[in-house]
Amino acid sequence: MSNSKALLIKNGRVIDPASQFDGIADIAIKKNKIIAIGSAIPKNFKPASVIDAKDLWVLPGIIDLSAYLREPGQENKTRINFETYAAASAGITRICCMPEVDSPIDGGATVKLIKSKAKQAGYARVSVIGSLTQGLAGEQLSHMGSLKYVGCVGVSQGHEKIRDLATLRKAMEYAGTFDLPLFLHPIEHSLAETGGMHEGALSTRLGLAPIPAASETIAIAQIIALVELTKTPVHFCRLSSAASIPLLKDAKDKGLPITADVAAHQLFLTEMDVADYNPLCHTIPPLRTMADRDALRQAVADGVIDAICSDHQPHEVDAKLSPFEETSPGISAFETLLPLVLRLVSEDVLTEMQAIDLLTSKPAQLINSQAGKLQAGKVADLSLFDPQTMWQLNANKLLSEGKNTPFSGWGFEGKTVQTFVKGKSVYCVRQ
Amino acid sequence: MSKNNSTDSFPDERTEPPLAQQPVKDSSPGPLPSSMQLTSDGKLKHFLTIEGLPPLLLEEILDRAEQFVSLPNKAKVQAPLLRGKTVMNLFFENSTRTRTTFELAAKRLSADLVNLDIRNSATTKGESLLDTIRNLEAMGCDMFVVRHSSSSAAHFIARYCAPHISVINAGDGRHAHPTQAMLDMLTIRQFKGRDFTPLKVAIIGDIKHSRVARSQIHALTTLCAGEIRLIGPQTLMPEGIEKMGVTSYTNIEKGLDDIDVIITLRLQHERMDSAMLPSIREFYARYGLTQERLELAKEDAIVMHPGPANRGVEIDSRVADGPQSVILQQVTNGIAVRMAVMSMVMSSQAATRVES
Numbered sequence: 001m002s003n004s005k006a007l008l009i010k011n012g013r014v015i016d017p018a019s020q021f022d023g024i025a026d027i028a029i030k031k032n033k034i035i036a037i038g039s040a041i042p043k044n045f046k047p048a049s050v051i052d053a054k055d056l057w058v059l060p061g062i063i064d065l066s067a068y069l070r071e072p073g074q075e076n077k078t079r080i081n082f083e084t085y086a087a088a089s090a091g092i093t094r095i096c097c098m099p100e101v102d103s104p105i106d107g108g109a110t111v112k113l114i115k116s117k118a119k120q121a122g123y124a125r126v127s128v129i130g131s132l133t134q135g136l137a138g139e140q141l142s143h144m145g146s147l148k149y150v151g152c153v154g155v156s157q158g159h160e161k162i163r164d165l166a167t168l169r170k171a172m173e174y175a176g177t178f179d180l181p182l183f184l185h186p187i188e189h190s191l192a193e194t195g196g197m198h199e200g201a202l203s204t205r206l207g208l209a210p211i212p213a214a215s216e217t218i219a220i221a222q223i224i225a226l227v228e229l230t231k232t233p234v235h236f237c238r239l240s241s242a243a244s245i246p247l248l249k250d251a252k253d254k255g256l257p258i259t260a261d262v263a264a265h266q267l268f269l270t271e272m273d274v275a276d277y278n279p280l281c282h283t284i285p286p287l288r289t290m291a292d293r294d295a296l297r298q299a300v301a302d303g304v305i306d307a308i309c310s311d312h313q314p315h316e317v318d319a320k321l322s323p324f325e326e327t328s329p330g331i332s333a334f335e336t337l338l339p340l341v342l343r344l345v346s347e348d349v350l351t352e353m354q355a356i357d358l359l360t361s362k363p364a365q366l367i368n369s370q371a372g373k374l375q376a377g378k379v380a381d382l383s384l385f386d387p388q389t390m391w392q393l394n395a396n397k398l399l400s401e402g403k404n405t406p407f408s409g410w411g412f413e414g415k416t417v418q419t420f421v422k423g424k425s426v427y428c429v430r431q
Numbered sequence: 432m433s434k435n436n437s438t439d440s441f442p443d444e445r446t447e448p449p450l451a452q453q454p455v456k457d458s459s460p461g462p463l464p465s466s467m468q469l470t471s472d473g474k475l476k477h478f479l480t481i482e483g484l485p486p487l488l489l490e491e492i493l494d495r496a497e498q499f500v501s502l503p504n505k506a507k508v509q510a511p512l513l514r515g516k517t518v519m520n521l522f523f524e525n526s527t528r529t530r531t532t533f534e535l536a537a538k539r540l541s542a543d544l545v546n547l548d549i550r551n552s553a554t555t556k557g558e559s560l561l562d563t564i565r566n567l568e569a570m571g572c573d574m575f576v577v578r579h580s581s582s583s584a585a586h587f588i589a590r591y592c593a594p595h596i597s598v599i600n601a602g603d604g605r606h607a608h609p610t611q612a613m614l615d616m617l618t619i620r621q622f623k624g625r626d627f628t629p630l631k632v633a634i635i636g637d638i639k640h641s642r643v644a645r646s647q648i649h650a651l652t653t654l655c656a657g658e659i660r661l662i663g664p665q666t667l668m669p670e671g672i673e674k675m676g677v678t679s680y681t682n683i684e685k686g687l688d689d690i691d692v693i694i695t696l697r698l699q700h701e702r703m704d705s706a707m708l709p710s711i712r713e714f715y716a717r718y719g720l721t722q723e724r725l726e727l728a729k730e731d732a733i734v735m736h737p738g739p740a741n742r743g744v745e746i747d748s749r750v751a752d753g754p755q756s757v758i759l760q761q762v763t764n765g766i767a768v769r770m771a772v773m774s775m776v777m778s779s780q781a782a783t784r785v786e787s
Contacts, residue, residue, distance in 0.1 A: 201671025207606030278462035320460035
C-alpha cells in the first residue's frame with residue numbers, strides 16, 4: 001500500500017470538536033484525504049513520510065467566515081497569494097472572501113477569478129461570498145443564480161446600505177430561491193456615521209461621531225422580522241453590543257433560521273482602546289464597552305453566538321496614517337485569530353474543545369461545508385500547533401501585507417507550526 | 432524542517448512564502464500619545480488641547496497674554512520674539528476671525544507668515560494630509576497653526592511632523608479649540624478676577640458639535656471654576672457630557688439662575704436640516720439670550736460669544752451690544768492669547784535646542 005502521497009502524523013494530540021474526540025492518536029492521510037485515525041489505521045498502511053507530532057496538537061483547519069482579500073480591485077493593499085499564505089501560517093485552511101464596494105463580487109467572472117488566483121497560489125482555500133446587490137449599491141439584485149452556479153457559499157451586502165426594507169425582503173427571498181445563505185451586517189446606517197466610535201462619554205471627550213449600540217439592535221430587530229416573514233436563513237456578521245444578544249437568543253428560541261458570529265478582536269478590545277485616536281482600533285462595528293465585551297464573551301461560551309472569525313482587513317500603511325475619522329476601518333487579523341481565541345481558554349471563558357469548535361466545525365456548518373472535521377473520509381485540511389511556544393506579536397513581522405494590528409506587543413502562548421491543505425503541507429516552521 | 436524528513440514525496444508541496452515582503456515604513460500608525468504637548472521639563476511644545484495641562488501652565492498663558500494686552504500699541508508691532516521664524520497658517524476649513532487674529536499675532540511677534548488655504552489646493556488634488564505636511568516642512572517652517580474638520584487632526588500633525596516644529600490647534604472637528612477657550616478665560620479673569628472658584632458659568636447652545644464648548648469646559652475645570660452648566664435642548668447635548676464635570680439644563684430659565692458668566696455658542700444653520708431643531712425661531716424662543724433672561728443671572732454677569740454671532744438666533748442684538756457684553760474684548764484678547772501661546776511654544780523650542 002506504499003504510496004508517494006501517503007503521510008502519517010504520529011503521536012499528536014488530536015482535537016476534533018465534531019466528534020468530541022480529544023486524545024493522542026495517529027492520523028493517516030492518503031492523496032488529499034484522511035483515511036483513518038488511531039486504531040482504525042490499517043496495519044498495512046505504509047506512509048511515504050512520517051511526521052512525529054509528539055507534544056503538538058493536531059487541529060482541524062480553521063474556517064474563517066470573513067476576510068477581505070482586496071483582489072481584484074485593490075491590489076495596492078495586497079494580493080490573494082500573500083493573504084492566503086498568511087492565513088495558512090495561522091492554521092486557517094479556508095477563507096470566506098467578503099464583497100466590498102471597491103472589490104464587489106457581483107458576477108460569475110469575479111468569483112472564478114478569485115478562486116483561480118487562490119488555487120494558483122496553493123495555500124489556504126477560498127470560498128466566496130457574493131454581493132447581495134449589484135456593486136453593493138443596495139438598489140438592484142445581483143445575479144444570485146449565477147453566483148450560486150459558480151460556487152458562492154452565500155451573499156452579503158457588506159457594510160453598505162440597502163435602499164429600503166422592501167428591497168431587502170426581495171433580496172432575501174431571491175437568495176432563498178437559490179439556497180444562498182445571507183450574511184448580513186446589522187447596521188442601521190442613519191445611526192452610524194462613518195469615522196465614528198461607540199457613543200458615550202469617551203466619544204464626547206474625543207469629539208468623534210457617536211455610533212450608538214441601537215444602530216445594531218434596530219437592524220437586528222428589523223432583519224429578524226423579515227426572517228419571520230420570508231423564512232430565509234440569515235447569518236448576522238460581527239456582533240458588537242450586549243443588547244443584541246437577547247434579541248438573537250429569542251429569535252433562536254423561536255426556531256428561526258438565524259445564526260451569528262463575532263470578530264475575535266471584539267472579544268478583547270473596547271472603546272478605551274480607541275483613545276487617543278488609535279486608528280488601528282478603528283473598526284466597523286465600533287469597539288464598545290467592557291460590559292458589551294463581557295456579554296459577547298458569555299454569548300460565545302453559551303453558544304448563542306455560533307462562530308468566531310477574524311474579519312481580516314489588510315490595509316496599506318497610508319490607509320491608517322490620517323486623523324482617526326479619515327482612516328480606513330479594519331484590522332489585519334488572520335495571524336491573531338487562533339492565538340486570541342485560545343487566550344479565551346486561558347482566561348477561562350471557553351474550554352479548548354469549544355474554542356476549536358467555534359473556529360472549525362461550527363463555521364463550516366454555516367457555509368454548508370463538510371470541512372472542519374478530523375475524521376476518516378474528510379479532506380485533510382489540518383494544522384499542527386505547538387502549545388509550548390511563547391511569542392510576542394510584532395506588527396511589522398506579520399506575513400499579511402496588512403500590518404495594521406492593534407495587538408503588536410501582545411504575548412501569546414502557542415503557535416501554528418505546520419498547515420496542510422488537501423493533504424499537502426502549505427506552511428511549515430516545524431523544527 | 433519536515434520537508435527533509437521525507438524523500439521529497441510531495442513535489443508540489445509549498446512551504447515557502449510567496450514573494451519577498453514589502454519594506455515597512457518607519458512611521459507606522461498607532462495611538463497618539465496624550466503627553467505630546469509638553470517637553471520633558473514641562474514647557475509647552477505644542478498647543479493641541481487644554482485637557483491634561485496643569486493649572487499653572489494655563490495661568491502662565493494668561494499672565495503672558497495679559498502682558499501683551501497691556502503693551503502700548505507701538506510696542507505690540509515691534510515684539511521680536513518670533514523674528515526669523517516661519518509660521519504657516521494651515522486652514523483646511525473656513526475661518527475669518529481665528530485666522531486673522533493668528534495672522535496679526537504672528538506679525539506682531541515679527542514672524543514670517545504664510546497663509547495656506549488648503550481647501551482650494553493640495554488635498555482637493557488628492558494629496559494626503561501627511562504629504563502636505565512633509566512638503567511644507569521641506570520648505571522650512573517652524574510652526575503650524577492648524578484648523579481641520581477632523582477631530583485629532585492637529586494631534587496627528589504634531590505626532591508625525593519634524594521634531595523642531597510646533598503645532599497650534601486652531602480647531603479640530605468637534606474636539607478642541609484651545610486658544611479660543613484661553614481667550615475666554617482671559618476675558619473672564621479680566622472681569623471677574625483671578626480666582627475662578629466662586630464663579631458659576633453657563634454655556635448655552637449647540638454643545639454637541641462644539642469644540643469651543645469642550646475646550647472651555649476643560650479650561651474651566653482646570654482653573655477650578657465653581658460650577659459649570661450647559662444649557663440646550665437634548666438634541667444638542669452629547670452623550671456622557673456630565674462626566675466632564677458639568678451639569679446640563681434643558682430649561683434656560685433654571686440654568687441662568689445666579690450665573691456669573693454666560694457664554695453663548697454659535698448655532699450652525701445645518702442643524703435645522705439634520706433635524707436637530709425645528710427652526711431658528713423656536714431656538715430663539717426657547718434658548719435665545721434675551722434681556723429678560725439675562726436678568727435671571729447675577730446683576731454683574733458678563734455675556735460672551737466666540738463669534739461670529741447670529742443675532743436674533745442665539746443672542747438678542749440688545750444683549751450683544753449691551754453693557755454686560757464683553758464680546759469685543761474677547762476679540763482683542765484673542766490676539767494677545769495667540770501671541771502668548773506662540774511665544775511660549777517657540778521659547779520651549781529654543782530651550783530644547785540649546786540642551787541638545
